[in-house]
Amino acid sequence: MTNFPRAAVIGNPVSHSLSPKLHGYWLKRYGIEGEYTALQVMEDALETTLRTLPSQGFIGANVTIPHKVNVMQFADKITDRATLIGAANTLTFKEDGRIFADNTDGYGFIANLRQGAPEWDPKRGPAAIFGAGGAARAIIVALADAGVPEIIVANRTRAKAEALRSDFGARVSVVDWVQADKMLEDANTVINTTSLGMVGAHDFKVSLDELSPKAVVTDIVYNPLQTPFLIAAAKKGCTTVDGLGMLLHQGVPGFERWFGKRPDVDDETRRAVLA
Numbered sequence: 001m002t003n004f005p006r007a008a009v010i011g012n013p014v015s016h017s018l019s020p021k022l023h024g025y026w027l028k029r030y031g032i033e034g035e036y037t038a039l040q041v042m043e044d045a046l047e048t049t050l051r052t053l054p055s056q057g058f059i060g061a062n063v064t065i066p067h068k069v070n071v072m073q074f075a076d077k078i079t080d081r082a083t084l085i086g087a088a089n090t091l092t093f094k095e096d097g098r099i100f101a102d103n104t105d106g107y108g109f110i111a112n113l114r115q116g117a118p119e120w121d122p123k124r125g126p127a128a129i130f131g132a133g134g135a136a137r138a139i140i141v142a143l144a145d146a147g148v149p150e151i152i153v154a155n156r157t158r159a160k161a162e163a164l165r166s167d168f169g170a171r172v173s174v175v176d177w178v179q180a181d182k183m184l185e186d187a188n189t190v191i192n193t194t195s196l197g198m199v200g201a202h203d204f205k206v207s208l209d210e211l212s213p214k215a216v217v218t219d220i221v222y223n224p225l226q227t228p229f230l231i232a233a234a235k236k237g238c239t240t241v242d243g244l245g246m247l248l249h250q251g252v253p254g255f256e257r258w259f260g261k262r263p264d265v266d267d268e269t270r271r272a273v274l275a
């Protein structure tokens, strides 16, 4: 066993994850002796891996696709926000092997918006969300917590957006995907949480004609950094925020818990992760 703290990102596949670069950079920047690695874990090996890691010097882990939901059943304590979202992305292993689970995606989303658009006032009007997948769940919980008065969701598969409304209550309303542009009219915050626009995925084709230049617009896709969705919103005069910062900020609470230092997310961090 090593005599320095270890953490990892657990997923399958996991080689694409930027988390090792991010945490490796922070460890170096703050002169902390520690290790952060990527572990490819098959679904049927998830429990054994989680039970074994603490005895190998691991103090925590980030969790990515496809384990974010399944990991919850092995946790001994789950934060309220992870319970509400129904998924965890940050685990802390106690010395006795107990597992604490949290979800920091929503925190990362809000911290990124506040950093990229300091003038953003969540209470000023409705939020319009494209997509109803795992990331949208975390973002809806965070937006409601930040005081957004109304959250409108459009998803290709309408039933998934309806499920969000039944889980998160009256503040959430649903519009058809084919009428998604209609939710933009009064929107104060506009978010793409679909994979549309990502390298290798289909294009984002919903018209942004109805978008007010006062809206703050963000895309959680960060490859490319400037997605066609953000470029179109910028052309309408909106403040836009790219999705890389969400990924960087969601790593902050885990790093602080495991390695005892609250890390900065700044231009230097962005450069290190993009290098």
Ligand code: NAP
Residues within 6 Å of the ligand: 105, 108, 130, 131, 132, 133, 134, 135, 136, 155, 156, 157, 158, 160, 193, 194, 195, 196, 198, 202, 220, 221, 222, 243, 244, 246, 247, 248, 250
């Ligand atoms: P997910 O649960 O698989 O959800 C995918 C979403 O994209 C669903 O709403 C899906 O609609 C929609 N979608 C996919 N293909 C579509 C198409 N051709 N037309 C219309 N809608 C389509 O994935 P997720 O975990 O929420 O992640 C979504 C995206 O966010 C991914 O690109 C991921 O890399 C990115 N992400 C970024 C961060 C960050 O830190 N910046 C964090 C998490 C995720 P249906 O329900 O109809 O299939």
